[in-house]
Every structure is written in C-alpha cells, then in structure tokens.
Amino acid sequence: MNAAVLHALNKPPRFDEFPDPSVKDDEVIVHVRAAALKPVDKQIASGSHYASPSKLPVVCGIDGVGCLEDETRVYFGGPRSPYGAMAERTVMSRQRCFPLPEEIDDLTAAAVLNPGVSAWLTLAERAKVMQGETVLILGATGVTGKLAVQAAKLLGAARVVAAGRNEQVLNKLRDLGADAIIRFDKPGQSLKDAFVHEAGDSGFDVIIDYVWGSPTEALLAALTRKEFAAAKSDIRLVQVGESAGATISLPAAVLRSTPLTIMGTAGIPPMDKLMDAFQQVMTRTACGELRIDVERVPLDEVENAWQRDGHGRRIVLVP
Numbered sequence: 001m002n003a004a005v006l007h008a009l010n011k012p013p014r015f016d017e018f019p020d021p022s023v024k025d026d027e028v029i030v031h032v033r034a035a036a037l038k039p040v041d042k043q044i045a046s047g048s049h050y051a052s053p054s055k056l057p058v059v060c061g062i063d064g065v066g067c068l069e070d071e072t073r074v075y076f077g078g079p080r081s082p083y084g085a086m087a088e089r090t091v092m093s094r095q096r097c098f099p100l101p102e103e104i105d106d107l108t109a110a111a112v113l114n115p116g117v118s119a120w121l122t123l124a125e126r127a128k129v130m131q132g133e134t135v136l137i138l139g140a141t142g143v144t145g146k147l148a149v150q151a152a153k154l155l156g157a158a159r160v161v162a163a164g165r166n167e168q169v170l171n172k173l174r175d176l177g178a179d180a181i182i183r184f185d186k187p188g189q190s191l192k193d194a195f196v197h198e199a200g201d202s203g204f205d206v207i208i209d210y211v212w213g214s215p216t217e218a219l220l221a222a223l224t225r226k227e228f229a230a231a232k233s234d235i236r237l238v239q240v241g242e243s244a245g246a247t248i249s250l251p252a253a254v255l256r257s258t259p260l261t262i263m264g265t266a267g268i269p270p271m272d273k274l275m276d277a278f279q280q281v282m283t284r285t286a287c288g289e290l291r292i293d294v295e296r297v298p299l300d301e302v303e304n305a306w307q308r309d310g311h312g313r314r315i316v317l318v319p
C-alpha cells in the first residue's frame with residue numbers, strides 16, 4: 001500500500017510503498033480517508049517526543065478518519081506501530097474507533113477532533129473555566145488556539161483575550177469571539193505592558209498556553225505584583241504547547257506575589273470525559289459553533305506539506 005513512510009528521524013517522511021497491516025486479537029483494519037498533519041506528528045517524527053519511534057521505518061500519523069470493513073465510518077486514534085494514519089490502510093484496536101455522524105465530513109472530522117477535544121478538555125476539565133471569567137489564550141493564531149478562543153466563549157467566558165504572532169490571523173480572531181488582541185511582537189510595544197493593560201483591574205482568571213518560551217516569560221513578569229497586596233482570585237495557567245520554546249525562566253516572585261497555579265494537561269483523561277468532549281466537539285462543529293480552516297492535500301504530496309506552515313489552517317492528507 002502507499003503511505004507516508006518515515007525512514008530517518010528529523011527528516012520528512014516520503015510517499016512510499018509499505019507492507020499492508022494484518023489484524024491480531026481485537027484489532028480492525030481501517031481504510032483511511034483523511035489524516036491531519038499536526039505538530040505532534042512532526043514532533044514524533046523529529047525524535048524529540050516521548051512517543052518517537054525507536055525502530056524505523058514507520059508510517060506517520062496518530063489519528064484520522066476511515067472506514068471499517070463493514071463500511072462504518074469512524075474517527076480512530078493510536079494505530080499499532082509501525083502502522084500509522086497517513087496511509088491507505090492502518091490497523092487499530094476496535095476500542096479506539098469511534099463512529100462518526102453523517103453531519104460531519106471526513107476532512108473536517110479529521111482536522112477538528114484532535115485539537116478541538118484538546119482545547120475543550122483543557123478549558124472545561126483542567127482550567128474548569130466558569131461563566132463570566134476572563135480567559136487569555138497564548139498562541140491563539142494556531143489551529144488549537146483558534147478553537148480554544150471559540151470553546152472558551154461556548155463554555156461561558158465573558159471576555160477572551162487572544163495573543164499571538166501572526167498579525168493577519170490575529171485580526172480575524174474577533175470573528176471567532178476574541179474580545180481583545182495582543183500581538184507578541186508589535187513594534188514599539190512592550191509585551192509585558194500589553195498583558196498588564198489587557199489584564200486590567202480584575203486580571204485573567206484562566207490562561208491557556210500553547211507557546212511557552214519568551215511570551216510566557218513576559219506574561220509572568222506582567223502578573224508579578226510589585227507590592228504587598230491582598231490576593232485576588234486564583235489564576236489557573238494550563239501549559240499545553242511549546243511553539244515558542246521548550247523551557248522558561250520562572251522567577252520565584254511571581255508565585256509568591258500572585259495566587260497563580262501552573263498546571264499541565266496531565267495526560268489522557270478518563271474515557272467518560274474524553275467521550276463527552278468528543279461529542280461536544282462533533283456536535284458543535286456540525287452546527288457551525290466551532291469553525292476550523294482545512295486544506296486538503298493528496299498523500300503523495302506529504303513530503304512537501306510536512307515542511308510548510310499551515311498559517312492557522314490544518315493540512316489534511318488524503319490517500
């Protein structure tokens with residue numbers, strides 16, 4: 001079969017022949033119809049991710065949309081290595097195949113489910129965002145950040161501040177529900193001052209961070225109080241991505257002067273929470289409440305697609 005085959009870590013995969021999978025135990029063959037190209041697929045292939053392969057070659061792609069032998073259309077996640085989603089066929093545990101409703105097409109489902117479920121769970125389950133709160137999204141111009149802006153509003157946030165780098169994409173975020181915009185690299189503006197300005201007197205309640213690195217350091221400087229003051233309400237910062245850097249310098253003063261809690265996404269949540277988020281994202285995407293920009297790319301162009309930026313659009317490979 002044809003597949004996106006990774007022959008060496010830290011190189012793009014090639015469109016190549018790969019042996020067909022066969023099933024064991026409770027597994028099923030999935031005839032793939034669409035597989036999104038996400039940052040995590042690139043991180044795994046680069047060798048920098050904890051799930052990076054120790055043996056090569058492998059097929060790339062951790063999730064997608066396809067049909068089972070009985071024609072059931074499913075979203076699937078976690079194919080058995082060395083098989084992957086970016087192929088004509090893959091092999092999956094039956095428990096990790098979830099039937100899809102007719103209202104959502106292959107490309108949209110393949111694009112939205114991974115970042116949408118992640119954004120929904122981060123806001124609803126980790127940050128526990130509440131009605132009327134103010135939410136800051138760091139890295140709001142990415143596919144997941146754009147979904148987080150929309151999800152925050154759907155979950156009841158009164159004010160969503162979207163921060164990011166790409167000016168063109170930032171300018172469109174008001175259409176998705178952002179109430180204010182912060183540009184990371186606006187000439188003549190200190191990023192720290194921009195965060196202070198948008199925090200206002202009541203501050204941020206929730207911060208969802210897809211970037212880490214220097215923008216997060218500027219934010220932490222903005223949150224650090226300069227005087228002894230009564231604590232305001234808790235600030236919950238959820239660390240999700242590291243587009244701008246893998247590490248930060250964390251001054252102790254920010255944790256002592258403000259009621260700030262920094263947490264991560266904490267791995268895969270229990271199945272009931274995961275299924276609830278899955279249903280929310282599918283239903284809300286099907287009715288237009290959650291929007292995502294998708295670019296369809298034939299699988300034989302994977303090598304080129306791997307090396308370009310989607311600029312807020314999710315590239316979806318089609319075998």
Ligand SMILES: NC(=O)c1ccc[n+]([C@@H]2O[C@H](COP(=O)([O-])OP(=O)(O)OC[C@H]3O[C@@H](n4cnc5c(N)ncnc54)[C@H](OP(=O)(O)O)[C@@H]3O)[C@@H](O)[C@H]2O)c1
Binds near residue numbers: 039184243
């Ligand atoms: N743990 C999870 O569950 C989970 C789920 C989804 C995503 N993530 C992580 O979250 C991050 C974003 O994911 P995504 O789906 O939104 O990716 P994406 O669509 O590829 O977008 C990448 C984002 O990172 C920004 N960025 C890249 N380099 C930057 C830099 N040097 N400084 C500042 N911003 C920079 C981009 O800004 P521009 O628009 O200006 O290029 C864009 O907002 C990735 O690290 C991803 O692995 C984690």
